[in-house]
Amino acid sequence: MFLIKKSDVLKLAQELSKDYQVYGPFVEKTSGQAFFDKVADVAEISLSAPIPSNPPKQAVFPQMERILSYRYDAAKKAAEMNPDYKVVPKALFGLRPCDLNGMLCLDRFFMGQEFVDDVYLAHRKSMFIVTNSCTTAFKQCLCVCMDSGPFAKEGFDLNLVDLGDNYLVEAGSDKGKALAEKMGLAAAGDAEAKQKSAALDKAIKTFEPVAIDNKAWISRVINRVTTGFAREDVWEYVGDQCFECGACTFVCPSCSCFNVVDVSSAACDGCTDRLRTWDSCSYEGYARMAGGHNPRKPVEDRRNKRFFCKLSYSQSKKYLRPGCVGCGRCQWVCPGDIGIPNVVTYVRREITKQG
């Protein structure tokens, strides 16, 4: 463990910017909204910014990305494959613990199943992560219910904990430790460890009232959703509320469904780019097959799948944790009021009605 003065903390980002494209949270001046994206100047980064509107997943899983390009000369009958996804090493600076856990879900899903996703792996292996553990709760936070905060536990290279005048800097990898040592950071001792533990206790106390509604119920709802005992009318109600806009899936740190399209490219005659783009299970065409058969036509059939992904043991087996990381963004963006906390409440009501 190391210490860095609060006024010096962006020097870490400055150092990282020599080898990495730096991403961080910043507050956009015109709208006052916080975003997480690449920054031209590390001075833009604000570690006190609220939870950014967008999750950091675009750094590893861009909204649109070329995964292959190929050239086919129809006259000569010659085809040429070119897997040229552009990967720049990135440093994510000031990632919130919920978002870190979202990325760990994606890691286990893209790299830990039967097949490894080469494109994701290329992005991920050249990445440096500095987390910013949370000491204050924001209005939509429910990480304490989902075991993803308020402090980061694993998966970071460096983790920052606000101790007042200083940040405690914890190294989670050799890469992280090497950077801290290179920067000549002061070593932290037992006193700071105690301060950290007190800060964590205090943080949990501020998070609990925000998430109190959902706290005891999420595990019960997870059980219901997994076993299929959540009643049909709950999903019908949720389906009725859904605008099919896809916003919840795009702001979710652990949602990763994608579509693949081949688009002809201007690079040459016969050149085609294979692009993958974010997709959403809320769209009607999501499961529709050529010929028109659509096994998930009714919106409630599609809607409950998102909550199945976020709240079932079967999906947790792929992520090694619940699919929801408790960032609260879906609740924030949903025009139909069916973010995760509300859906938990609806299922909970059904449970109590059944007695």
Added chain:
Amino acid sequence: MSEGMINGKIVTIPEIATIEEIKDEIRDVKTFYLKFDRKEINDNLKIMSGQFIMATIFGAGEFAVSLPPSPENDRFHITVRAVGKVTRALHALAVGDKVGIRGPFGNGFPFEELKGKNIVYVAGGIGLIPLRSSIVHVLQHKKDFGDVYVLLGARTPEDHMYKENLKEWQGGVPGFNCFLSVDIETPGWKGEVGFVHTLLDKAKIPIENTVAFVCGPPVMFNTVIGELMKRGLSDENIYSTLERHMKCGIGKCQHCAVGRTLVCTDGPVYTFRQIKTLGEQI
């Protein structure tokens, strides 16, 4: 193992194959015989009955299609109905044109568990395509299995798939029976008229020590399964292969999610008992 393959599968970058021959099957359905440009792919590709591949039609896109060839002693081919943008682009291709192939993906039929059992195949229309691999395999290894029944229903006699195979299957191999039906009375058709489940009685299918493979459009699927279960076949002895919209084939894009499973990696072959627990439409 050759470069570009993992366990006999082409996972990420499509391998280029040449169309060697095109055969018209029925209206809008053609069979494309393919040969990979790289010899080591031809030599090392491992197929299991029931699996599928992702086929790239250059400039149009990629689609999932089941594999009809038997794992052994069969030409590599796909049979495709022109139904959407990419399959129409494939139908516009000629002999000598190139396509890209990834795969094969999916679980395949569990032949080891089926040894010694009677097998009933029930197919509706082009539902015979994903079953062909298994039927040919079973015929090649007939002594390992009990009595085999192939029941194929189609709208008209012209809509019966794989006519050459049908002729062979009806050719009196001991213990191997093939019955055909048409939905609509057609001049010149002397066989059975009615939906495919009417063949179950005509064929006098056995129930003891029997498994059934069912594939076809959802309406036919539900009727046939109902009829099979009425006759006493249990849900764990009824297999089917599910069709879904697929984009990656390797369990990442999630378009083929059915319940807690993904058709591309957990399927496409499911028992009806499994299908019932998935809680989704077929």
